[in-house]
Amino acid sequence: MSINPPWFSRNAIAMSAVAVLSVGVLAACSSGSGSSSSSSSSTSTSTSPSSSSSASSIPAGPITIGASLSLTGDFEADGVAFQKGYELWAKDVNASGGILGHQVKLTILNDNSDQNQVVTNYQTLINSDHVDLTFGPFSSLLTGPASEVAARNGYAFVEGAGGAPSVFDTPSNQADHNVFDVSLPVADELMPFVNYIASLPASERPQTAAYPMAQDPFADPPVQLAQAKLQAMGIKTVYSNIFPAEPSSYTPAADQVAGKAPDLVVLGSTDVPTVQAFMKAFQQQHYLPKLFIAAAGPDQGTAFTSAVGPKNATGMMVPNGWYPGYANAASQKMVNEYVKQYGGTASGVNADVAEAYSVGQIMEQAIVNTGGIDNTKIIAYLHSGVTLNSVQGPVKFDALGENGAAAAFIFQWQDNGTNFVQVLPQGTSGSVPILAKKTAWSTS
Amino acid sequence: MAREIMQAVVDGILIGGVYALMAVGLTLIFGVLDIINIAQGVLVILGAYLSYSLSVHLHIDLFVGLLITVPAMFVIGVVIHWAFIRRLRGTERTSMTLLVTYAVALIIEGILTKIYGVSPTSLNASYTVNSVKIFGFYVTYIYIYGFILAVALVLALYALLYRTTFGRSVRATMQDETAARLVGIDVNRVAALTFGIGVAVTAVGGMVYGATNGGFNPNSGYDLISRLLAIIILGGMGSIGGALVASVFMITLESVVTVWYPVWAVAVFYGALVLVLVIRPTGFFGRKAVRAQ
Numbered sequence: 085m086s087i088n089p090p091w092f093s094r095n096a097i098a099m100s101a102v103a104v105l106s107v108g109v110l111a112a113c114s115s116g117s118g119s120s121s122s123s124s125s126s127t128s129t130s131t132s133p134s135s136s137s138s139a140s141s142i143p144a145g146p147i148t149i150g151a152s153l154s155l156t157g158d159f160e161a162d163g164v165a166f167q168k169g170y171e172l173w174a175k176d177v178n179a180s181g182g183i184l185g186h187q188v189k190l191t192i193l194n195d196n197s198d199q200n201q202v203v204t205n206y207q208t209l210i211n212s213d214h215v216d217l218t219f220g221p222f223s224s225l226l227t228g229p230a231s232e233v234a235a236r237n238g239y240a241f242v243e244g245a246g247g248a249p250s251v252f253d254t255p256s257n258q259a260d261h262n263v264f265d266v267s268l269p270v271a272d273e274l275m276p277f278v279n280y281i282a283s284l285p286a287s288e289r290p291q292t293a294a295y296p297m298a299q300d301p302f303a304d305p306p307v308q309l310a311q312a313k314l315q316a317m318g319i320k321t322v323y324s325n326i327f328p329a330e331p332s333s334y335t336p337a338a339d340q341v342a343g344k345a346p347d348l349v350v351l352g353s354t355d356v357p358t359v360q361a362f363m364k365a366f367q368q369q370h371y372l373p374k375l376f377i378a379a380a381g382p383d384q385g386t387a388f389t390s391a392v393g394p395k396n397a398t399g400m401m402v403p404n405g406w407y408p409g410y411a412n413a414a415s416q417k418m419v420n421e422y423v424k425q426y427g428g429t430a431s432g433v434n435a436d437v438a439e440a441y442s443v444g445q446i447m448e449q450a451i452v453n454t455g456g457i458d459n460t461k462i463i464a465y466l467h468s469g470v471t472l473n474s475v476q477g478p479v480k481f482d483a484l485g486e487n488g489a490a491a492a493f494i495f496q497w498q499d500n501g502t503n504f505v506q507v508l509p510q511g512t513s514g515s516v517p518i519l520a521k522k523t524a525w526s527t528s
Numbered sequence: 529m530a531r532e533i534m535q536a537v538v539d540g541i542l543i544g545g546v547y548a549l550m551a552v553g554l555t556l557i558f559g560v561l562d563i564i565n566i567a568q569g570v571l572v573i574l575g576a577y578l579s580y581s582l583s584v585h586l587h588i589d590l591f592v593g594l595l596i597t598v599p600a601m602f603v604i605g606v607v608i609h610w611a612f613i614r615r616l617r618g619t620e621r622t623s624m625t626l627l628v629t630y631a632v633a634l635i636i637e638g639i640l641t642k643i644y645g646v647s648p649t650s651l652n653a654s655y656t657v658n659s660v661k662i663f664g665f666y667v668t669y670i671y672i673y674g675f676i677l678a679v680a681l682v683l684a685l686y687a688l689l690y691r692t693t694f695g696r697s698v699r700a701t702m703q704d705e706t707a708a709r710l711v712g713i714d715v716n717r718v719a720a721l722t723f724g725i726g727v728a729v730t731a732v733g734g735m736v737y738g739a740t741n742g743g744f745n746p747n748s749g750y751d752l753i754s755r756l757l758a759i760i761i762l763g764g765m766g767s768i769g770g771a772l773v774a775s776v777f778m779i780t781l782e783s784v785v786t787v788w789y790p791v792w793a794v795a796v797f798y799g800a801l802v803l804v805l806v807i808r809p810t811g812f813f814g815r816k817a818v819r820a821q
Contacts, residue, residue, distance in 0.1 A: 156637075160747050161648065299791055328790070328793060328794040331782065331786070331793055331794060332543065332755060332779050332794075333543045333741065333779070335543060336539045336782075336783040336786040336787075340532060340786065355648075356647075356648050357742040359742075360648065360742040361741065361743070362742070364650075368666060368668040369666050370659070370666060386647075390647070391648050391649060527654050527657055
């Protein structure tokens with residue numbers, strides 16, 4: 085059945101092989117076009133008494149802040165949500181008179197979810213654009229290498245989505261202590277779930293558990309810690325494997341898990357498609373875990389429920405430090421503004437938005453309290469032990485920049501996928517009773 | 529363990545059928561036009577989104593919707609050829625098409641992002657989750673239908689190329705473009721129609737991919753294209769049957785490796801490509817004549 089033309093030459097094969105090997109490079113290069121795109125946010129001034137000061141050391145003109153975000157590529161959905169969070173914060177700040185009387189101007193470059201491009205982008209922002217301050221990118225995978233660029237140039241690196249231990253363990257952060265993650269450290273984020281299992285009578289605990297994990301610094305540490313703790317309780321591990329972030333299909337790995345039929349699945353996921361693929365494969369295999377918790381994905385609001393179907397979402401759990409119904413005045417204000425500006429419903433607001441917004445809030449407080457944009461002073465201030473406020477709750481950094489004040493919660497989709505609610509820790513303010521059993525799969 | 533391996537083999541064969549549906553258009557276009565269509569991955573996603581729109585907004589069944597999406601993709605393919613490909617001439621043509629089709633991919637991705645946004649979606653129907661038990665294994669209907677479609681599509685393309693007047697024109701153009709012109713074949717028309725057919729069959733691949741994969745968004749095409757290129761090289765570039773065999777071989781290998789070392793599955797996929805090419809540089813179904821040139 086060959087239709088090879090006679091002039092099909094060895095050059096063609098060589099060309100094709102080069103094409104295969106260079107496609108990844110080409111894909112990365114898409115950020116070349118993307119990286120030139122930037123968005124600025126600057127609105128008219130109206131002085132805010134609380135944030136204006138005539139004694140600031142800030143040069144005339146706006147405070148320029150640079151960030152690299154994954155506006156295309158694997159983290160596109162999260163990157164775009166982060167962009168909205170940063171821009172919403174900048175809009176709010178500028179509408180209230182800026183910081184110390186200065187407007188904020190954001191420059192956001194696209195890194196195409198690529199580790200090399202994110203480094204290039206921060207070099208551009210710092211050395212070419214000479215931004216005053218930097219905000220972090222999305223994901224631990226990109227925050228690690230990006231923070232090293234910031235450290236070399238003496239910049240404070242405030243970020244909201246780089247909570248993996250590997251981010252804080254970089255040599256640059258060990259030496260310069262310039263990374264500050266305003267969100268919940270990921271390693272411990274499943275502990276409320278582990279504690280919940282421990283609180284159950286032995287007869288009600290799951291007997292077996294599976295731990296499929298995507299190869300990612302964000303996804304693996306909390307799942308591995310949970311596995312160690314649950315194994316110590318006597319819960320038998322029937323599957324524990326790390327799979328590549330981009331396999332041809334998730335089905336083989338998911339089918340392996342389904343074949344073991346564990347009571348509990350703890351999925352080390354980074355996005356909605358991974359969770360969706362496992363859920364779909366489980367349904368195809370007529371397998372329903374009693375409990376199903378994923379490291380990320382179910383926290384993506386309507387992006388998750390529309391992808392998997394609201395009924396299937398019911399009972400799915402995810403750890404996080406924030407949800408749209410969070411009883412915090414600043415959070416509620418942000419959610420309302422978000423819905424007003426971008427549409428949708430409050431329960432559909434992505435947690436990434438709050439993480440990004442919090443980054444801006446923490447930087448704003450650091451600028452106000454240090455009276456300027458000196459990165460050395462900002463780093464010292466953020467390490468001073470002070471407790472700051474954000475839409476995600478209190479923020480207090482330890483020596484390596486992890487937010488020690490962040491509380492870990494487990495959230496769950498309930499009421500046929502219409503309500504995303506806090507369920508753990510039980511008895512904590514805001515927690516509602518947990519659905520102790522995943523509801524059956526639905527084809528509608 | 530034997531059961532797990534059997535499950536992996538079943539998964540590999542069926543998912544291989546899905547990849548074959550996406551790869552046949554790519555190898556057809558290369559075989560006839562000497563074009564490496566980097567836009568193939570994004571065209572798969574375009575096909576998936578067309579099916580999505582028909583399914584969600586007009587409530588048209590995914591398979592019935594192919595009656596609309598396949599002709600639509602054919603027209604899109606002809607337009608792409610007319611607008612971007614036909615002007616490329618000379619010795620640098622093959623390498624230039626890499627860049628041009630990459631640009632086409634970026635354009636299509638941008639349009640899809642504008643229309644559908646970046647949140648992942650998927651194609652849903654009862655047969656995308658319902659399954660039947662065969663020899664103790666649950667096999668989802670969509671995979672069965674997809675595999676049957678893949679085999680049917682390969683046979684249909686083979687019949688088109690070797691049993692029709694148009695097919696003779698295509699093969700004549702492949703063998704000697706100048707001679708084909710001399711005997712009265714409209715070479716430009718043949719090229720445009722072939723590109724259109726190559727893109728049209730991608731509509732089928734897009735629908736089945738969208739219905740079997742966890743989720744897709746406008747950016748998902750870039751994850752696909754490197755695998756599709758690897759598959760058609762392994763199958764023998766230009767070999768339609770080779771695309772099917774290579775798809776099944778590569779994906780089954782990856783699936784089986786997943787049983788023991790999932791983290792190595794992707795590396796093994798590309799490692800197999802290198803190994804086979806070292807032993808057989810023309811791929812599974814490439815002509816020996818290639819080596820003599």
